[in-house]
Amino acid sequence: MGNGRAARTRVLALNSSPRKEKGATDLVLRRFLEGAERAGVEVELVYLADRRIEDCRGCFHCWFVTPGKCRIRDDVEELLDMMREADVVVYATPLYTCSMNGIMKRFLDRMLPTVEPYQELDRDGVCRHPRRGERKPIMVLISVAGFPGLRNFDPLVLTMERLAEVGGLELAAKILFPASPALMSNPCPAERQLEAVERAGKELVEGGISTSTLEEMHEPYVEPEVYIEDMNRLFRDLCGRVEG
Template sequence: MIQTYKQIKITAFNGSPRGVNGNTNKMIVEILNGAKEVGAEIENILLSEYNINHCIGCFSCWVNKGNRCRFNDDMQLLLTKYYTSDVVIYGTPLYMDNVSGILKAFIDRSIAIICPYMEKDNAGEYRHVRSKFFKEPPKFVVVSNGAFPENSQFQVVAHYFNRLARSMDTEVIGEIYRGQGLLLALPKHDENRQIIDNYNTILNRAGRDIAEKLELKDQTKRELVKPLVPYDVYIKNIERYWRKVLEG
């Protein structure tokens, strides 16, 4: 019997204003590489390189042919990439305990491909009826990093994407949060670089898990949340850095 194999398509939407040089991108690149190595089709979209207007709440997209927004910017293209994906990775630096403005603007504009009608979900809570754009809405993976060390710093982001997944009739299949994110930018020759190289190996494994199983294995999850260095060492180094910048 001939096995038919559908190649899984994973698209990352990265909302960091620092784009290709940012720490979020460093994480996403490793995850996508892992997914690609096991056969996934991948695309890494740096939203900072696209023209995305803020939603103005006119709802013309719900009326216009083809759900076209009144703004003729890059969102039409980006939304096509979104709804033709099996998995979307939402990438964001932690910004004031939340997602970046660029990512939020992108997410708000995805209202264009939502169906206006409402229905109850399995828990009896209302959401929109599944839109004609989705055979199956893409599953979510969240990738974020922040300067503070603890994973608790990502509570708002985690809660937000789990609510958004419910609203979009899908599920979050992976959450990858990196406190101490500033360490991701350690230069290649730094004496502590091995720590980041090891972490990148775990990110690669996470990408493989997502592409192969649509979930993170428990072992991968456990390794992803380990601190890169002890918190007090990290905080001392940050302080040393800023004292040098501010006081010479």
């Protein structure tokens, strides 16, 4: 903690789970936002499933015809305006088919107007587009998955790391919770890890997340063999009920 960076005052959270407040994504995200709020910052939470977000048409209108502005009239323009005002943007997505879900991907594709068409190589040889505007919001990734084990998130993390690299942005934290049904059980076996998430929210807006907080939130909270056995028992029950 206390790495000397300026405090952040506005946090925008984008939750792409179609289950919205009933989902495990929201459960983790809310703990992070509660921590940030305790540090006295302004927090805004948007459920992307409630917004009209059409697919990018790949027309490059936003580069060559109306620079910085998409031709599609839906909710994305407002969302991009909100992002321009934010110091921190939290991308919260359930893991679907080994990556972010479709709603989040559809939104990320629509961020094309935020960059210019030109290509440039940075000092490390990374090719990127220059960003429009001065602001460089810090990125945070939050995700949950049904399978146990952090390995499930590898493709998603790689994608978000590359997105940050291309955008010249910092991906300050990857907050990953596997075995998501366990999060919903009472008592929750991951309470200590969720407390670390809350702390991470506070620490981030105050300057930076400590290594101990990052380590604590990723400590395992289920035994994979036991979890799988429990889940399969539940699934057999549910399947029996559906077939009967």
